Amino acid sequence: MFPANLPGRLAAMIPLRTIDLERMVQGGIAMPHSKKRVDPLHLNEQLCFTLYSTVHLLNRTYRPLLEKLGLTYPQYLAMLVLWEEDDVTVKALGERLLLDSGTLTPLLKRLEASGFVKRERDVLDERQVRIRLTATGRALRTKAESVPLSILEASGCALEELQDLKSRVLSLRESLSSRLGHEPTLPGTSRRKKQE
Numbered sequence: 001m002f003p004a005n006l007p008g009r010l011a012a013m014i015p016l017r018t019i020d021l022e023r024m025v026q027g028g029i030a031m032p033h034s035k036k037r038v039d040p041l042h043l044n045e046q047l048c049f050t051l052y053s054t055v056h057l058l059n060r061t062y063r064p065l066l067e068k069l070g071l072t073y074p075q076y077l078a079m080l081v082l083w084e085e086d087d088v089t090v091k092a093l094g095e096r097l098l099l100d101s102g103t104l105t106p107l108l109k110r111l112e113a114s115g116f117v118k119r120e121r122d123v124l125d126e127r128q129v130r131i132r133l134t135a136t137g138r139a140l141r142t143k144a145e146s147v148p149l150s151i152l153e154a155s156g157c158a159l160e161e162l163q164d165l166k167s168r169v170l171s172l173r174e175s176l177s178s179r180l181g182h183e184p185t186l187p188g189t190s191r192r193k194k195q196e
Helices: 006-013 021-025 047-067 073-084 090-097 101-113 135-144 147-155 159-179
Strands: 117-121 129-133
Touching: 047 073, 047 147, 073 090, 073 101, 073 129, 073 135, 090 101, 090 129, 101 117, 129 135, 147 159
Parallel strands: none
Antiparallel strands: 117 129
């Protein structure tokens, strides 16, 4: 049912706990150094819930920092991409953020209304809309430079711990993307051909 190397790969991604998938499938897992069996459907045993609840808390931690910049979290992500590479198409921005145009367009309209970006039709291909930072949007980068350090301090973790965690989550994302037949398009992931 599971690939032979899956338990080892999961254990590498979840360092706090060794998972025995065969026992889990048979109706529960025994925790290391414990006789207690754990219900595999218990909410707190779900990686998805751990990630979901952590992201929720991260968003709450970001909120007051970003309010000072006049940004929401999704707008901040868009600005991060634009600070890396200005003058991109809406399509390219959406691919980087894993957002469709229906979600991205209102977000970009609000950034434009705030004076951070300009949306303009591409002169060579009018079907494409290009996003460019304004002087105000470029200047906002300096104010935003304190945000990552504030998040690091709020986490209570060492920088190396967070870098290791990010690397493990990227590995998980790449594995899931590959399994679903998607080609990773984000920096920090290798390109794989779609499985046929």
